[in-house]
Amino acid sequence: MARELQGQKIAFLATDGVEQVELKEPWKAVGDAGAEPELLSIKEGEIQGFDHLDKADRFPVDRLVSDADVADYDALVLPGGVANPDFLRMDEAAVQFVKGFVDEGKPVGVICHGPWTLVEADVVRDRTLTSWPSLRTDIRNAGGNWVDEEVVIDGGLVSSRRPDDLPAFCAKIIELFADGTPSKQTEKTSASR
Numbered sequence: 001m002a003r004e005l006q007g008q009k010i011a012f013l014a015t016d017g018v019e020q021v022e023l024k025e026p027w028k029a030v031g032d033a034g035a036e037p038e039l040l041s042i043k044e045g046e047i048q049g050f051d052h053l054d055k056a057d058r059f060p061v062d063r064l065v066s067d068a069d070v071a072d073y074d075a076l077v078l079p080g081g082v083a084n085p086d087f088l089r090m091d092e093a094a095v096q097f098v099k100g101f102v103d104e105g106k107p108v109g110v111i112c113h114g115p116w117t118l119v120e121a122d123v124v125r126d127r128t129l130t131s132w133p134s135l136r137t138d139i140r141n142a143g144g145n146w147v148d149e150e151v152v153i154d155g156g157l158v159s160s161r162r163p164d165d166l167p168a169f170c171a172k173i174i175e176l177f178a179d180g181t182p183s184k185q186t187e188k189t190s191a192s193r
Helices: 020-032 083-088 092-103 115-120 133-141 163-179
Strands: 009-013 036-041 046-051 054-060 075-078 108-111 151-154 157-160 186-189
Touching: 009 020, 009 092, 020 036, 020 046, 020 054, 020 075, 020 108, 020 163, 075 092, 075 115, 075 163, 083 092, 083 115, 092 108, 092 115, 108 115, 108 163, 115 133, 151 163, 157 163
Parallel strands: 009 036, 009 075, 075 108, 108 157
Antiparallel strands: 046 054, 151 157, 151 186
16 A cells, blocks of 8 residues: 555545535545545534535544644645535635645645635635636636646646546645645646546
């Protein structure tokens, strides 16, 4: 078993309404690669996962984001779900935590509706990323370049559109997190159809 991320601590920032598969699959991928994932949230206790619009499993929160320090983590994952990033972008501690990651040049993986938190943190300007298609206008209005690609890497930011993209997304976050240094080049990867 590959251990590319041995010794790394990866923050997952989510709350109620998180798309369950977008939390679980990257969590498993970074864990299998040797990292220690930690669930941060804007509330204590447990958060409610969803399978699209249906309630799914609950997940225990490891730490409040307001008590977390960017310096304690090697990378950040922002799963989607419609409600999850909408709640996160309304929480100042969550927004500042995300902004801190980007400002420090630490790698960030974001999928589906997750970029809403990046938009709120004002960190998409002059970056190329992808997301669920309904975020296209929000990203463009925030100065970002939205593209419809399976996986997009722009410096230390890896983005994907939807759950179907998870295999490619997980592979790219492992690759970027293992490198630990943001690339100066933009890479776009599309699924062969």
